[in-house]
Amino acid sequence: MQVRSTTTAKKKTKSKASATKPQQTPDLHLEREAAIFRALDSHQLGYLKREQILIALEKAGLHLDDPRLVETQKRLQELDPPNKIELEKFSGAIAPSVALVEQALQGRLVIPDFENFCTEMQEIYDVTKTNTDGTVADYIPQLGRVNPDQYGVSLCTIDGQRFSIGESDVRFCVQSSTKPINYCLALETNDTEKVHNHVGREPSGRGFNELALNHNGRPHNPMINAGAIMTCSLIKPELNVADRFDYVMEQWAELAGGQKPSFSNSVYLSERQSADRNFALGYFMRENKAFPENTELVDILEFYFQSCSIEMTADMMSMVAATLANGGICPSTGKRVFGPETVQNCLSLMYSCGMYDFSGEFAFSIGLPAKSGVSGVMMIVVPNVMGLCTWSPRLDRLGNSVRGIAFCKELVSRYNFHNYDNLTGISNKKDPRIQTMANESDLTTMMIWAASKGDLTAIQRLIARGASIDTSDYDGRTPLHLAAAEGQCHVVELFIEHGAILNPVDRWGGTPLQDAQKGNHKDIAKILKSASSN
Numbered sequence: 001m002q003v004r005s006t007t008t009a010k011k012k013t014k015s016k017a018s019a020t021k022p023q024q025t026p027d028l029h030l031e032r033e034a035a036i037f038r039a040l041d042s043h044q045l046g047y048l049k050r051e052q053i054l055i056a057l058e059k060a061g062l063h064l065d066d067p068r069l070v071e072t073q074k075r076l077q078e079l080d081p082p083n084k085i086e087l088e089k090f091s092g093a094i095a096p097s098v099a100l101v102e103q104a105l106q107g108r109l110v111i112p113d114f115e116n117f118c119t120e121m122q123e124i125y126d127v128t129k130t131n132t133d134g135t136v137a138d139y140i141p142q143l144g145r146v147n148p149d150q151y152g153v154s155l156c157t158i159d160g161q162r163f164s165i166g167e168s169d170v171r172f173c174v175q176s177s178t179k180p181i182n183y184c185l186a187l188e189t190n191d192t193e194k195v196h197n198h199v200g201r202e203p204s205g206r207g208f209n210e211l212a213l214n215h216n217g218r219p220h221n222p223m224i225n226a227g228a229i230m231t232c233s234l235i236k237p238e239l240n241v242a243d244r245f246d247y248v249m250e251q252w253a254e255l256a257g258g259q260k261p262s263f264s265n266s267v268y269l270s271e272r273q274s275a276d277r278n279f280a281l282g283y284f285m286r287e288n289k290a291f292p293e294n295t296e297l298v299d300i301l302e303f304y305f306q307s308c309s310i311e312m313t314a315d316m317m318s319m320v321a322a323t324l325a326n327g328g329i330c331p332s333t334g335k336r337v338f339g340p341e342t343v344q345n346c347l348s349l350m351y352s353c354g355m356y357d358f359s360g361e362f363a364f365s366i367g368l369p370a371k372s373g374v375s376g377v378m379m380i381v382v383p384n385v386m387g388l389c390t391w392s393p394r395l396d397r398l399g400n401s402v403r404g405i406a407f408c409k410e411l412v413s414r415y416n417f418h419n420y421d422n423l424t425g426i427s428n429k430k431d432p433r434i435q436t437m438a439n440e441s442d443l444t445t446m447m448i449w450a451a452s453k454g455d456l457t458a459i460q461r462l463i464a465r466g467a468s469i470d471t472s473d474y475d476g477r478t479p480l481h482l483a484a485a486e487g488q489c490h491v492v493e494l495f496i497e498h499g500a501i502l503n504p505v506d507r508w509g510g511t512p513l514q515d516a517q518k519g520n521h522k523d524i525a526k527i528l529k530s531a532s533s534n
């Protein structure tokens with residue numbers, strides 16, 4: 001059976017091969033799909049069931065609502081009959097996300113044994129849930145009224161593998177976990193030097209809302225109240241207050257892969273009413289001429305209270321953290337939200353200043369950048385691996401979530417996630433990740449393959465990671481050649497938008513335009529001609 005489907009596949013590719021690679025016989029590209037197929041077809045039946053494919057993706061940690069899988073999902077749903085999917089149909093269905101599906105099903109996402117990893121996360125959750133120490137913040141009634149027993153934990157890896165436990169879809173206000181995001185937004189809209197003319201980058205050694213500035217009359221860092229009020233004044237000051245708020249909400253949504261945050265007006269009103277200290281900090285900084293010129297102090301303070309009143313769930317917040325873990329590119333959409341330098345700066349300050357008066361101890365014993373807030377949220381980043389969010393409202397006396405801290409302690413006791421853990425395998429801790437440092441030739445192969453299959457998402461991610469679109473294989477075949485030969489019109493358009501070289505020549509002297517003409521892809525030929533004449 002298996003032999004039969006492979007033969008069919010080869011037969012079909014012969015004719016394609018002539019359009020793609022004039023003098024080569026086996027189509028290596030379809031061989032890759034056959035390998036994925038075989039891996040799933042463990043009983044060698046020669047066909048797969050739809051459920052089997054979906055379950056395998058879920059086991060790898062990919063949710064079926066993942067934006068990268070939407071088209072593949074749709075194609076799989078349309079397959080009839082759903083229980084006898086042969087190689088050819090399988091290849092067609094997975095084409096829009098072929099690179100991701102291959103990585104997932106061949107155990108090449110950043111945490112390959114995701115199921116096992118999640119079992120351990122559940123164990124840590126269960127152990128830490130029994131801890132009922134601490135008290136809920138009650139400086140505003142809206143926080144004081146929250147059910148203290150709630151506990152949600154979510155994680156999202158840089159490849160978009162996701163897992164959630166407990167109350168992970170309950171909305172809470174982000175409070176101080178807005179501070180790193182506002183700092184990033186300030187960095188994105190100003191140069192770093194300008195931002196740090198107004199706010200320092202040293203731990204303060206003082207309380208998070210203490211009436212104190214550094215020796216330059218500036219707030220010590222962006223992770224404490226004074227510094228966060230200051231970064232608010234640096235975010236798009238040219239916009240009116242309403243547009244600025246919209247901008248911030250949109251950025252949160254981008255960070256969370258398109259999931260929209262909400263806003264608690266009652267938290268905002270309460271914050272504003274009990275804000276004597278924040279007003280005092282604002283006036284103190286104004287007295288010291290710390291703000292940029294023309295800052296409207298009250299507007300800025302209100303904007304700061306509004307930022308604290310944004311609502312997210314642990315699930316959404318873990319994706320925000322994952323975007324930071326992924327150098328500013330959202331894992332599920334592949335969109336770059338922040339530049340790598342912005343993220344590096346932010347993580348450095350989260351590492352040294354993100355956990356109130358426990359920051360030094362947290363950096364020492366946990367060794368990860370994190371930011372907590374008085375609603376009981378903790379956003380934790382394992383750079384280049386994943387983002388985590390824990391939410392549990394009971395706080396210790398320093399204002400950090402008791403269960404959140406306990407979760408982190410347990411996490412780094414099992415896994416080598418501490419920044420200074422040794423990664424060469426000599427410690428007793430486990431390393432759940434695989435080495436994902438793709439070299440240039442891997443990126444080229446991936447780009448060419450994705451182009452031939454029409455996998456736009458993978459191409460966008462590769463571009464965002466810095467892969468060149470004008471790269472070529474040993475035959476001088478570029479991604480544009482392959483996209484043109486295979487009739488992948490959207491891919492050709494995307495390459496043109498990104499300024500691809502339009503007439504690269506392969507070793508047989510062929511250009512993408514000739515490939516399109518040979519394959520009778522008139523639409524593509526037209527696009528290429530008109531792009532070349534511009």
Ligand code: GLU
Nearest residue numbers: 175176225308373374375
């Ligand atoms: N809205 C709080 C304040 O500015 C933030 C508290 C926090 O989470 O640290 O006082």
